[in-house]
Each structure stands twice: as structure tokens, then as C-alpha cells.
Amino acid sequence: MIALLRPAMLARSACRLVTVCLLGLQFGAALAQTAATFAADVAPILRERCVVCHQGEAAPLGLRLDSYAGAMKGSQKGPVIKPGDARASELAKRVRGESQPRMPLTGPPWLSAGQIALIERWIAAGASGGAGAPAAAPARVRRPGDPVTYADVAPILVGRCAKCHSANGIMGGPPEGFRLDTLAATLDPSDRVRVVPGNPPGSELVRRIRGQARPRMPFDGPPYLEEAQIALVEQWIAQGARDAQGKPAAIPVGARVRLHGKLAGPSMLDELQLRGQAGRIDRRTGVGDYVELRGTVAPDGGIVPERIRSR
Ligand code: HEC
Numbered sequence: 001m002i003a004l005l006r007p008a009m010l011a012r013s014a015c016r017l018v019t020v021c022l023l024g025l026q027f028g029a030a031l032a033q034t035a036a037t038f039a040a041d042v043a044p045i046l047r048e049r050c051v052v053c054h055q056g057e058a059a060p061l062g063l064r065l066d067s068y069a070g071a072m073k074g075s076q077k078g079p080v081i082k083p084g085d086a087r088a089s090e091l092a093k094r095v096r097g098e099s100q101p102r103m104p105l106t107g108p109p110w111l112s113a114g115q116i117a118l119i120e121r122w123i124a125a126g127a128s129g130g131a132g133a134p135a136a137a138p139a140r141v142r143r144p145g146d147p148v149t150y151a152d153v154a155p156i157l158v159g160r161c162a163k164c165h166s167a168n169g170i171m172g173g174p175p176e177g178f179r180l181d182t183l184a185a186t187l188d189p190s191d192r193v194r195v196v197p198g199n200p201p202g203s204e205l206v207r208r209i210r211g212q213a214r215p216r217m218p219f220d221g222p223p224y225l226e227e228a229q230i231a232l233v234e235q236w237i238a239q240g241a242r243d244a245q246g247k248p249a250a251i252p253v254g255a256r257v258r259l260h261g262k263l264a265g266p267s268m269l270d271e272l273q274l275r276g277q278a279g280r281i282d283r284r285t286g287v288g289d290y291v292e293l294r295g296t297v298a299p300d301g302g303i304v305p306e307r308i309r310s311r
């Protein structure tokens with residue numbers, strides 16, 4: 001039927017009508033009558049896709065999306081929601097991709113067409129808060145002794161690192177091809193591994209957040225991570241880099257590593273005891289030097305050095 005509607009403009013408005021109808025069906029008759037509210041409709045989307053970065057002190061541009069008040073306050077640049085005007089609202093522009101970088105910064109996947117339409121509808125109808133809108137994500141509380149899982153470290157790694165280390169980050173592509181926006185990408189051994197489950201000092205990621213490897217991460221620090229955050233990431237790796245369900249990752253036996261740090265002895269990189277001495281040590285390299293080590297991961301997660309040179 002749409003194919004019969006010409007010119008193209010007519011077809012487009014027909015599509016919009018169809019979309020609206022489909023949305024009506026999707027979200028049910030109740031929603032079609034009551035306006036969307038922050039608490040009931042928008043907060044769940046933000047919580048799932050945005051709050052991991054847009055919360056707390058380190059929120060990008062100061063924009064906090066973990067509460068209605070934060071969303072309405074906007075960023076250092078000003079409000080991102082103009083009640084009644086979804087076209088001109090920066091938040092809607094970002095999720096549509098009209099303003100760059102497109103949000104969520106971890107996309108693709110972007111928000112679904114239905115989610116974008118819901119946010120637009122909410123803004124168009126006046127961006128109301130909704131009854132008793134406590135939208136802040138319930139803080140995850142880990143009891144002492146509980147294993148550390150990806151759910152505990154994702155707010156740190158995605159929240160502080162993925163703005164650069166993602167496909168669509170603020171530096172263009174991910175630096176060194178290293179993405180930190182998902183667990184699979186964080187552990188990906190195909191190029192070289194930066195996280196060796198069970199071996200924190202053998203993990204370049206740990207060396208970078210501690211500042212043993214330069215440049216220290218996050219690259220836009222200071223502030224760097226807090227000591228407690230660094231310790232949590234180290235524990236997570238020491239316990240096998242468990243996924244959110246608590247299952248430890250496999251050791252990527254044979255995967256390549258590239259580590260930076262101080263050569264503390266013929267087979268010591270800082271506190272890391274290497275498996276033997278490197279076959280190739282640069283002639284000018286000596287104990288005490290800041291070095292680059294290339295090697296591989298042993299079956300037990302140890303590091304077998306192949307080549308060491310001063311940096
Ligand atoms: C991986 C971290 C990350 C995630 C996830 C993320 N953002 Fe952002 N967001 C950023 C960064 C970094 C910036 C600053 C980019 C820039 O320089 O414009 C930003 C900027 C923005 C801005 C621009 C503020 C302004 O005043 O210009 C809006 C609006 C925004 N984000 C909304 C969202 C929404 C909505 C989501 C979820 C759908 C989301 N963000 C998810 C990191 C993130």
C-alpha cells in the first residue's frame with residue numbers, strides 16, 4: 001500500500017503514521033493515553049545504556065543521567081532537555097545521531113527506534129518526572145568475601161575507559177585497537193591480551209591504571225582511578241576475571257602480551273616473576289631500566305618473555 005503512495009514525501013509521512021500505530025500497539029493502550037514519564041519509561045533505558053558513564057563525579061561533561069534532577073539540570077554546556085521540543089533537545093539529538101559523538105558512546109547497537117521514539121514522546125509531552133521518581137540505579141553492594149565479578153568492575157572500565165576505548169569513542173577508533181566496552185572485548189586475545197586472568201601484574205591493563213606502564217590510564221587523568229578502584233580491578237583479575245554470573249574466564253594460553261615496566265632483575269618485571277629469561281634482551285638494556293617486554297601466556301597464566309628492550 002505504501003508503494004502506491006507517491007511522491008516520496010507522502011510515503012514518508014505514511015511511514016511515520018505506521019510507526020506511530022506500531023508503537024501504540026507495542027507499548028499498549030494504557031501508554032497511548034497516559035503521557036510517558038521519566039520514572040516509568042525513560043529511566044529504565046538510561047539505567048541500562050547510559051548511567052554506567054553518566055553518573056557521579058566523573059560523569060562526562062558533568063551530565064548525570066541517574067536521576068530526574070540530573071537529567072533536567074543538564075551538562076556544563078547547559079540543559080540537554082527542552083521540555084516540549086524533542087527536535088532541539090541535545091539528548092534526543094545524541095541518541096538520534098544528529099549530534100556527534102552519537103550516544104550511547106558504547107554503540108552500536110544504538111537505542112532501538114522504539115526507545116528513541118519513547119524518549120522523544122516524553123520530551124514532547126513536557127518531560128515530566130512521574131510519581132515518586134527515584135530513578136537512581138540501586139547501588140550494587142558487594143559483601144566482603146563475595147567474588148568480584150564483571151558487574152563490579154564494569155562501572156569502572158566502561159564508565160572511565162570506554163569513552164575512548166570503544167568503536168565510536170572520542171578519539172575515533174579505539175586506541176591500540178583495544179575496546180573496553182564489553183567483557184568479551186576486554187578479554188579478547190586475538191591481537192594480544194591486556195588482561196591475563198589470574199595474573200594482575202602480567203596484565204598490561206593493571207600496569208596502566210597503576211602507572212607502572214606509561215602513559216598511565218585513564219589517558220585524560222588525573223584524576224586517575226582511586227586506590228580502591230584499582231584494588232578492585234586487580235582482585236577481579238586475580239580471581240580469574242569472572243563474568244557477571246561469576247564464571248571465571250579461561251586462560252588464553254599462547255596469546256601474545258606486550259608489557260611495560262621496570263626490569264627489576266634478569267627475570268623480574270617490577271614484582272612479576274617471569275618464566276625464564278628472554279631469549280632476546282637488547283644489549284643496552286639493564287636492570288633498573290624502563291622496558292617493553294613481548295612474550296606469551298603460559299598454560300598456568302605465567303608470562304614467558306621473548307624479547308625485552310629499553311623504552
Ligand atoms: C561509554 C560512556 C558513555 C555512555 C555509555 C553514554 N555516554 Fe553520553 N557522553 C559520553 C561522553 C564521553 C560524552 C562527551 C562527548 C563530547 O565530548 O561531546 C557524552 C556526551 C553526552 C551528551 C552531550 C551533553 C552536552 O551538553 O553536549 C549527551 C546528551 C549524552 N552524552 C547522553 C547520553 C545518553 C542519553 C546515553 C545513553 C543512551 C549516553 N549518553 C551514554 C560518554 C557516554
Ligand code: HEC
Pocket residue numbers: 156157160161162163164165171175176178180194204205208209214215217218219220225258
Ligand atoms: C582519553 C582517552 C582514553 C581513556 C579515557 C583511556 N584510555 Fe587507555 N589508551 C588511550 C590511548 C591514546 C592509548 C595509547 C597510548 C600509548 O601507548 O601511546 C591507550 C592505551 C591503553 C592500553 C594499552 C593497550 C595495549 O595494547 O597495550 C591499556 C591497557 C589501556 N589504555 C587501558 C585503559 C583503561 C583501563 C582505561 C580506564 C581506566 C583507559 N585506558 C582510559 C586513551 C584512553
